[in-house]
Amino acid sequence: LIATARSNKVAVVLGFQDFSQLKRDYGDKEAAVIMSTVGNVFSGQVVGETAKTLSERFGKILQKRESVSINRSDTSTSISTQLDSLIPASKISTLSQGMFVGAVTDNFGETIDQKIFHAQIVVDNDAVQKETAAYQPIPEISSFLDAEGNDTMEQQIQANYRQIKQDIVELVENELIRIENDPELKYLLDNNE
Template sequence: QSAINFLSSCIYFFARLENGKYSDLPHILSFMNRSYKEIFDALFTNEEILSLLSPFKTAYDNKAFDQLEGQIGTLKIFISRLASKESFWVFSGDEVELKITDKENPSILILASDPGTQDINSALYSSVLNRTLRLINSKHNLPGGIIADEFPTIYIHKIDNVVATARSNRVAVLLGLQEIPQLRQFYKKEVADTISAIVGNILSGSARDKNTLDWLEKLFGKIKQKSYSQSISQQGTTTSINEKMDNMIPAGKIAALKTGEMVGMIAQGEENDTEEYKTSAMNGKINLDLKAIKHEEQNYVKMPVYYSFADKTGKDRKDEVLMTNFRKINKEVELIVNELSKE
């Protein structure tokens, strides 16, 4: 909680400083990498956040910076990993509109993750996703969708609430994952169980985990099934017909699904005008027109190059441009800290 209070104080401090002129992630990251004395000298100039800073006041007044290190040291270590010239460049401008369902300027936002930098980038992506969701999960917007493949590798704050409320705001949420335990590992068990309980449509290919198979088997439920048996003896042939409740789609069948085969439970939107019960469960194979897909891929338009770091001679000066921006932000934070220390 101390780390949360500290980070919240830094964010609010920059939101109020000069009407939010420096209220962006790079300035906050740079500020949090200053010394404890410089940070708290600046923060305590804002009376509005004194209550958030109360856990640190005694240590600050006594200049007990070792105690402050114990309270927020872990957060500073993690934050320092995010402060790179690349993250400063991406998050210091306003080139991308995050309200993708805006009626005046609809757009598509794609965030691609690299496994090599996933541990660092996931925090940055989460900040983008959480802000985007807050903007689009509201009334009077165009219909939109959140598609998260390998969902457990990214953190979306209160995703269970988003799944529960987004439909009323015409926002569809599609979450892709491998197995249920993977979701429970990266999110809390309570959140994972809530998501599993409130999603309206579920599609699954072959699964291997016992928990996932049990969940799917119970989800599809049981139906009355007939079994036939025939016995032949000297007296004649006897045929028996038995009815019993059995799993609609057994776990063994789900585990043995082949490529392209899927099972699922689809929310029915049409009224059932018959008295006969009709299940919304499905079990089948997806047939793809591979020729049509290949033809479509051949006609893809190349993505435009948004940034060009080349000079007039054509020399790539990307590192130079990014370092210039990196130094500029650090210098602005240094000037802010020095100016407030004079007060």
């Protein structure tokens, strides 16, 4: 579905609290297919196997290592390189609120140089509070309270149900009468046409 939707320019957004839920609900094989098919990945703090899987997905980077050895007569320095996780699982498992890691994909002609990210969502609390203060209450279209303040929602739902059922019965009866009174329709009905 994901690949088919993408080829038809339909975006699919999947949300999971943890990869273990994906495996539980779809099984190991289907979960692996889903995880390898999605292109863009955004994650907050996750632990365990999910953090490890994400770290592996983000890849490795060549890091310089410098070590210094000191003994009584001499000091030596050696420099080496080593492949380390670009975003280690330990970093993913200790992300603070508002911190995210992820990977994005690009398109032909729209290449993205920085595909892997570790970033913070900056929230303007003052702007959010101003916006929230300007909210208008949702108008109450109908109330289910009677004159004494009792909730009559269930009774009104049942009354609506009975009314709709009665309307359908009357509609069917009227159509049957109309068919009986129209020779052309009666002929079609009698001959199953």
